[in-house]
Amino acid sequence: MALKLTGDLSERAWAISQSMDEPAWAKRERRVGRLVTGGLGLPSPKEEKWRRTDLGRLGLDLGQIKAPAPALLEPVAITGDDQVAWRLPTAVAADMPLCQAMCRLPEPEDLLEALHRALWSDGVLVDLPAGYESPAPLRIHLPTPLAYGSVFYILLVHAGEGSRGTIIIEDEDDSSDGPEGPRLSYTHVELKAAAGAAVNVLLQHRRQGLAYDFLRLRAHLQSDSALDFTAVAHAHPGVFRAGMEAVLGGPGASARARFLYTAGEKSVYPTHLDLGGTIWHQNVRTRSRLVMRGVLAGEARAVLRGFADVQKNAAGSEAYQHMQSLLLDRRARADSIPALKIDENDVKAGHATAAGPLDREQLFYLQSRGLDLATARRLMVAGFFAPVLADVPADLAALAQRALGLVAEEAIA
Amino acid sequence: MSTLEIRDLHVAREGKEILKGVNLTVRGGEVHALMGPNGAGKSTLAATLAGHPGYQVTAGQVYLDGEDLLVMSPDERARRGLFLAMQYPTEVPGVRVAGFLRTALSAREGREIPVLEFRKLVADKLRALDMDESFLQRYVNDGFSGGEKKRHEMLQMMLLHPAIALLDETDSGLDIDALRVVTGVIRDLRGPDLGLLIITHYQRVLERLDPNYIHVMVDGRIVISGDHSLAAVLEEKGYGWVEEQYGPAAQAPASATTQGAGSHGA
Numbered sequence: 001m002a003l004k005l006t007g008d009l010s011e012r013a014w015a016i017s018q019s020m021d022e023p024a025w026a027k028r029e030r031r032v033g034r035l036v037t038g039g040l041g042l043p044s045p046k047e048e049k050w051r052r053t054d055l056g057r058l059g060l061d062l063g064q065i066k067a068p069a070p071a072l073l074e075p076v077a078i079t080g081d082d083q084v085a086w087r088l089p090t091a092v093a094a095d096m097p098l099c100q101a102m103c104r105l106p107e108p109e110d111l112l113e114a115l116h117r118a119l120w121s122d123g124v125l126v127d128l129p130a131g132y133e134s135p136a137p138l139r140i141h142l143p144t145p146l147a148y149g150s151v152f153y154i155l156l157v158h159a160g161e162g163s164r165g166t167i168i169i170e171d172e173d174d175s176s177d178g179p180e181g182p183r184l185s186y187t188h189v190e191l192k193a194a195a196g197a198a199v200n201v202l203l204q205h206r207r208q209g210l211a212y213d214f215l216r217l218r219a220h221l222q223s224d225s226a227l228d229f230t231a232v233a234h235a236h237p238g239v240f241r242a243g244m245e246a247v248l249g250g251p252g253a254s255a256r257a258r259f260l261y262t263a264g265e266k267s268v269y270p271t272h273l274d275l276g277g278t279i280w281h282q283n284v285r286t287r288s289r290l291v292m293r294g295v296l297a298g299e300a301r302a303v304l305r306g307f308a309d310v311q312k313n314a315a316g317s318e319a320y321q322h323m324q325s326l327l328l329d330r331r332a333r334a335d336s337i338p339a340l341k342i343d344e345n346d347v348k349a350g351h352a353t354a355a356g357p358l359d360r361e362q363l364f365y366l367q368s369r370g371l372d373l374a375t376a377r378r379l380m381v382a383g384f385f386a387p388v389l390a391d392v393p394a395d396l397a398a399l400a401q402r403a404l405g406l407v408a409e410e411a412i413a
Numbered sequence: 414m415s416t417l418e419i420r421d422l423h424v425a426r427e428g429k430e431i432l433k434g435v436n437l438t439v440r441g442g443e444v445h446a447l448m449g450p451n452g453a454g455k456s457t458l459a460a461t462l463a464g465h466p467g468y469q470v471t472a473g474q475v476y477l478d479g480e481d482l483l484v485m486s487p488d489e490r491a492r493r494g495l496f497l498a499m500q501y502p503t504e505v506p507g508v509r510v511a512g513f514l515r516t517a518l519s520a521r522e523g524r525e526i527p528v529l530e531f532r533k534l535v536a537d538k539l540r541a542l543d544m545d546e547s548f549l550q551r552y553v554n555d556g557f558s559g560g561e562k563k564r565h566e567m568l569q570m571m572l573l574h575p576a577i578a579l580l581d582e583t584d585s586g587l588d589i590d591a592l593r594v595v596t597g598v599i600r601d602l603r604g605p606d607l608g609l610l611i612i613t614h615y616q617r618v619l620e621r622l623d624p625n626y627i628h629v630m631v632d633g634r635i636v637i638s639g640d641h642s643l644a645a646v647l648e649e650k651g652y653g654w655v656e657e658q659y660g661p662a663a664q665a666p667a668s669a670t671t672q673g674a675g676s677h678g679a
Contacts, residue, residue, distance in 0.1 A: 359503075360466065360467075361503045362503050362504075362505045364463075364464075364465055364466065364487060364503070365499070365502065365503035365505060365553075366505065366508075366513070366517075367464070367486065367487040367488040367491070368463050368464070368465075368487050368488070368490075368491055368497055368499075369488075369491055369513070369517035369520070369569060369573070370488050370491035370492045370517050370520035370521045370573070371488055371516055371517060371520055372486075372488045372520070373486070373488070375516060375520070376488070379505075379508050379512070379513065379516065380505065380507075380508065382507070382508070383505060383506060383507025383508035383552070384507055385507070386507035386508075386509075386552075387506070387507055
């Protein structure tokens with residue numbers, strides 16, 4: 001029996017819990033989500049963090065989308081060092097202590113978060129021991145939902161003291177034909193980095209057809225640890241929302257996030273992209289840099305949010321935000337909303353935003369050398385991303401470039 | 414051998430008429446120098462011929478080897494062999510010189526130029542221009558000095574072997590050594606397969622390049638054409654007397670004057 005997301009979730013949540021053989025604490029966590037679904041609605045655009053993204057208006061109808069059925073789900077696939085990564089259902093069933101410590105997610109504030117808590121069915125636990133250096137990137141492949149279907153994932157990453165790791169999250173449709181019918185996915189990434197740890201994360205997101213996809217990454221970084229997060233996304237009809245929230249808790253902690261995006265395939269549905277970076281500087285010498293750069297075509301719209309909160313005791317910290325969108329069509333639109341809150345004097349911070357069409361003089365220059373319009377546009381779009389790609393960590397650069405090459409082609413086709 | 418014919422060309426920018434009836438024919442093997450006071454319309458002529466979208470042709474015709482140039486897109490003009498070395502080459506951040514040049518060369522030749530072949534082709538041209546190979550890894554004109562930008566324009570001209578080249582003040586902003594290098598390259602390229610229209614203010618360039626014809630543009634028209642001796646007159650007297658005689662304040666004559674052995678017009 002297919003349960004709609006707006007229907008009675010108890011049966012489906014229970015079935016998922018049974019299929020995982022969850023211990024009591026995990027069942028309790030799941031119940032928290034289930035209990036609040038009745039009282040919560042879709043995120044409201046009246047809230048600052050959802051301003052300009054009205055899911056109801058953007059066509060998300062939870063009455064059309066089914067809750068995940070364990071028997072129908074393809075498992076998350078992990079490639080890489082199997083000594084440091086486990087499928088989350090296995091880790092939860094084995095009651096690994098780290099799971100319980102990390103699975104305590106924040107109180108659900110809206111219906112999506114509550115559904116995620118009640119219906120999560122798969123995920124990964126990554127535990128990089130102290131001093132560990134990953135020999136190769138760890139790849140996590142997230143199966144995408146079927147038409148009218150949904151998936152809810154949890155990825156837990158613990159980086160021990162002085163460890164070094166690279167994680168690639170593959171969240172892409174395998175075929176080029178999207179299924180007919182809306183889909184929903186929600187992935188929560190919880191990351192904790194101990195002193196001196198360094199974690200690089202690359203998210204590759206690409207969908208075909210109407211889809212509503214959400215990714216929330218929460219990171220807590222201790223002294224001198226570093227998170228480098230790169231998201232390469234081709235936004236599809238529907239909504240793609242991805243956000244990083246980082247707490248720079250220890251002295252010298254740093255977070256870099258770069259979002260590279262394209263959007264604008266032809267569809268009767270609107271394409272809406274919502275990207276965010278929120279960083280709390282809670283200690284001395286903490287650094288954050290948020291870069292959002294993308295190309296929007298057709299009627300695509302992007303909402304780009306940045307918020308850095310440099311707190312009273314965060315002397316010697318740096319916080320920068322850069323948002324730049326290339327608008328290939330008149331009806332494409334980007335809303336950049338950078339924000340800095342600074343309660344400390346000894347701080348370097350700034351933000352810069354820009355959105356506009358391809359430069360006419362640059363186009364003419366390239367064309368005057370024989371490049372046809374499409375080739376000139378392609379070269380300029382690639383050039384627009386080049387400085388940001390050059391900044392991607394070496395072991396991810398080629399991959400990010402390839403992912404971006406694919407999405408850039410789609411954007412300007 | 415190519416021929417560029419400009420007939421009674423009128424051009425406006427943002428509604429203001431700048432070119433008011435230009436006639437000029439440039440054939441393969443010829444070197445024409447176009448001179449004139451600032452604001453006369455020299456750069457407008459060059460940009461219009463290259464197809465810049467900011468200029469509107471309001472009357473007249475331009476033919477390249479008998480074909481209507483004005484209906485062609487800028488890239489089609491370039492692929493047919495028209496080249497404009499710009500006075501202020503545009504910066505294109507993020508696009509590397511190597512990739513740009515190879516793409517341009519492939520477009521001009523109508524085939525994909527393999528990387529190795531391109532490297533070989535470009536290496537000796539870089540040497541001729543006294544440029545380092547690391548130049549290829551930089552972004553197009555981004556952060557280039559004035560001299561580097563002009564050398565980059567010359568490098569493109571050498572690679573793309575145009576049939577008709579328009580050089581818009583390629584000599585401006587160059588020091589003496591760079592000027593020698595650039596004029597040396599132009600002299601080497603000179604031959605029956607290349608027609609050159611050089612916009613310049615400087616006698617020293619004319620001495621080095623020895624043009625067949627010198628034209629003076631005033632207020633959107635070529636008002637005097639002549640041979641090398643005209644340059645000496647201009648050097649001595651400046652443009653004042655030309656403007657007095659042919660400028661907007663003066664009664665415009667029905668046709669331009671020809672001095673010396675040169676000729677203009679089709």
